[in-house]
Amino acid sequence: MKKLADIGLIGLAVMGENLVLNMESKGFTVAVYNRTVSKVDDFIQGRGAGKKFIGAHSIEELVASLERPRKVMMLVKAGKPVDDFIELLLPHLEAGDIIIDGGNSHFPDTIRRTAYVESKGLLYIGTGVSGGEEGALLGPSMMPGGSPAAWPHVKEIFQAVAAKVEDGSPCCDWVGEGGAGHFVKMVHNGIEYGDMQIINEAYHLMKDLLGMDAFEQHEIFKEWNTGELDSYLIEITRDILAYKDEDGGPIVEKILDTAGQKGTGKWTGVAALDLGIPLTLIGESVFSRCLSAQKELRVEASKVLRGPKPAFTGDKKQFIDDLKMALYGAKIISYAQGYNLMMEAAKEYGWNLNYGGIALMWRGGCIIRSVFLGDIKKAFETNPALPNLLLDPFFKEKVEAAQAGWRRVCATALTNGIPVPALTSALCYFDGFRSERLPANLLQAQRDYFGAHMYERVDKPRGEFFHTNWTGRGGETASSTYVV
Numbered sequence: 001m002k003k004l005a006d007i008g009l010i011g012l013a014v015m016g017e018n019l020v021l022n023m024e025s026k027g028f029t030v031a032v033y034n035r036t037v038s039k040v041d042d043f044i045q046g047r048g049a050g051k052k053f054i055g056a057h058s059i060e061e062l063v064a065s066l067e068r069p070r071k072v073m074m075l076v077k078a079g080k081p082v083d084d085f086i087e088l089l090l091p092h093l094e095a096g097d098i099i100i101d102g103g104n105s106h107f108p109d110t111i112r113r114t115a116y117v118e119s120k121g122l123l124y125i126g127t128g129v130s131g132g133e134e135g136a137l138l139g140p141s142m143m144p145g146g147s148p149a150a151w152p153h154v155k156e157i158f159q160a161v162a163a164k165v166e167d168g169s170p171c172c173d174w175v176g177e178g179g180a181g182h183f184v185k186m187v188h189n190g191i192e193y194g195d196m197q198i199i200n201e202a203y204h205l206m207k208d209l210l211g212m213d214a215f216e217q218h219e220i221f222k223e224w225n226t227g228e229l230d231s232y233l234i235e236i237t238r239d240i241l242a243y244k245d246e247d248g249g250p251i252v253e254k255i256l257d258t259a260g261q262k263g264t265g266k267w268t269g270v271a272a273l274d275l276g277i278p279l280t281l282i283g284e285s286v287f288s289r290c291l292s293a294q295k296e297l298r299v300e301a302s303k304v305l306r307g308p309k310p311a312f313t314g315d316k317k318q319f320i321d322d323l324k325m326a327l328y329g330a331k332i333i334s335y336a337q338g339y340n341l342m343m344e345a346a347k348e349y350g351w352n353l354n355y356g357g358i359a360l361m362w363r364g365g366c367i368i369r370s371v372f373l374g375d376i377k378k379a380f381e382t383n384p385a386l387p388n389l390l391l392d393p394f395f396k397e398k399v400e401a402a403q404a405g406w407r408r409v410c411a412t413a414l415t416n417g418i419p420v421p422a423l424t425s426a427l428c429y430f431d432g433f434r435s436e437r438l439p440a441n442l443l444q445a446q447r448d449y450f451g452a453h454m455y456e457r458v459d460k461p462r463g464e465f466f467h468t469n470w471t472g473r474g475g476e477t478a479s480s481t482y483v484v
Contacts, residue, residue, distance in 0.1 A: 006030065006067060006071070007031070007073060008056070008062045008065065008066050009073045011103075012032060012034040013076075015075050015129065015132075015133070018137035019075065019136040020032055021137055022137050022161045024048075024053060026160040026161055028160070029054065030052065030054070033057075035076075040056065059092060063089070068097070069096045069123075070097040070098070071100065071154055072098070073101075074100065074101050074102065076103060078104050078105045078109075079105075086113065086117065093122055094122075096122070098122065098124070099125070100125040100126075101124075101125070102129050104128070104182075104185065104264055106182070106186075107183040107186060107267075107271075108179060109182075110145070110178065114147060114178050114179070115178075117147075123146070123147040125147065125154065126144075126145055126146050126181050126182040127143060127145070127185075128141075128182055129141075130142075130362075131163065131365045131367065139161065139171070140163060140365045141172065141188075141365040141369070142171070143175050143182075143184045144175060144181045145176050146181060151174045158172050162365060165363045165364045169360060171364045172361060175357075175361075176346070176351035176354075177351055178349060180353060183351075184342060184353070186267050187341055188338075188366065188367075188368060190264065190265050190269070191334050191335060191338045192367045193261075193282055193289075194281045194282045194331075195233050195331060195334060195368055195370075197285035198426075199237055200288075201421075201422055203237070205420070206320070208418055209412070210316055210319065213250065214250030214252050214253060218238055218241035218242040220320060221238035228328060228372065231369060232366075232368070232369045232370070233367065233368070233370075240252055259288075259292045260293075261289050265282065268282055268341070269283045271341065277341045278340075278432075279340075280429045281337060281426040288422065307417035308415065308417040310418060312412075319408075322404075324405070325401075325402040325403075329399050329403060329406040329426065330426035330427070331372075333427075333430060334426065343387070355380045356378075356379075356381050359373045360377050399430060403430070407427065409423065410427055444456075448467060449468075449471075452478045452479040453479050454466060465478070
């Protein structure tokens with residue numbers, strides 16, 4: 001075993017433990033440390049036995065065991081623990097050493113930490129790691145950002161452990177400066193929320209409208225996973241629906257219908273609101289989880305509030321085909337909105353994002369990996385300045401082809417009282433996006449009426465603002481212009 005380690009890791013929880021096993025399997029020597037030191041010995045004597053690991057019982061030992069420039073990766077809980085470990089590391093590191101945060105940190109924290117660590121003469125990376133336990137062990141998607149000078153020193157390790165696509169390309173490349181890596185991971189998680197919600201809505205419709213049991217649904221998802229819906233989330237949904245409890249029935253029906261969240265979906269929605277981007281599908285997905293968490297209140301409401309009783313009278317096979325189209329169309333919208341958000345963030349924060357490269361990073365290893373990510377990469381290769389995925393010929397054709405079935409699904413769901421907030425909000429976004437004129441002219445008149453916020457006119461150049469004295473009592477004093 002090498003005298004010194006290639007990289008050090010702090011945090012031997014699920015992700016940390018599996019990621020270092022992945023690193024070691026690729027030929028790297030890894031030094032490991034955990035705040036609860038007994039975990040280090042347990043790992044070295046357990047899953048790490050006989051492998052190229054160096055167990056450290058203190059920060060000092062960890063740093064001393066590393067080759068220069070020293071690379072220390074943290075996989076600890078986001079928030080204060082990250083800042084605490086940075087402070088513990090700084091006295092033992094020297095100029096050019098690299099601190100890496102591999103957790104789900106909020107991107108503004110990563111922007112702040114990058115500047116702070118760089119001010120001490122060191123380098124900083126905030127990297128998203130996606131793929132869960134299995135991805136960490138076998139090959140995750142990794143989205144590093146922060147100090148560009150750090151990337152050459154970690155590139156070999158990161159790309160070695162990352163998932164690979166068919167041609168051998170690693171699902172890891174440099175994302176951009178400051179908090180860019182964690183921002184892209186945040187958007188990835190937001191899209192993940194959206195994908196999961198539209199799948200759940202399809203499940204709800206098949207169960208409560210079509211009367212299909214989980215095993216019947218398993219067959220549908222199995223078929224869907226062989227075509228254009230081929231993706232990790234469709235694949236695991238297929239498997240979940242087939243999984244039997246001890247009594248032989250589907251275990252999914254025994255699970256309480258209250259969903260949790262760690263915050264990344266919410267952060268994506270907040271970032272969209274801050275930047276003025278219509279991230280409607282992902283927003284509805286977060287709110288759906290919030291509604292699911294109000295279980296007791298929903299039980300009470302179910303005894304009081306009445307709506308239509310689901311009753312399907314149409315062609316079941318046709319409806320399932322329509323549902324497939326609805327999922328596909330909404331999925332395209334989810335990615336279009338997510339990319340729109342990343343583009344706006346890049347302008348706001350001065351990041352140089354490689355949009356095609358990001359799609360490649362998501363093609364393998366991560367939770368949202370799907371067959372059409374290759375088409376997203378092609379779209380940006382063809383037109384690097386593409387302002388919205390829906391304007392790419394491939395995605396234009398696909399979403400237009402999906403819309404007839406998608407509309408039928410949404411109409412049927414609403415008529416039968418089955419909530420499909422993500423599928424409908426995605427469709428409404430599509431209809432809004434393709435509308436040359438929206439009713440915001442009335443909205444601007446309302447704002448000017450009660451707040452003198454002014455408006456632009458269609459018969460005047462953009463940038464000229466006007467105010468109307470609507471009541472005859474308001475005078476000519478205007479408040480302020482609106483932000484577009």
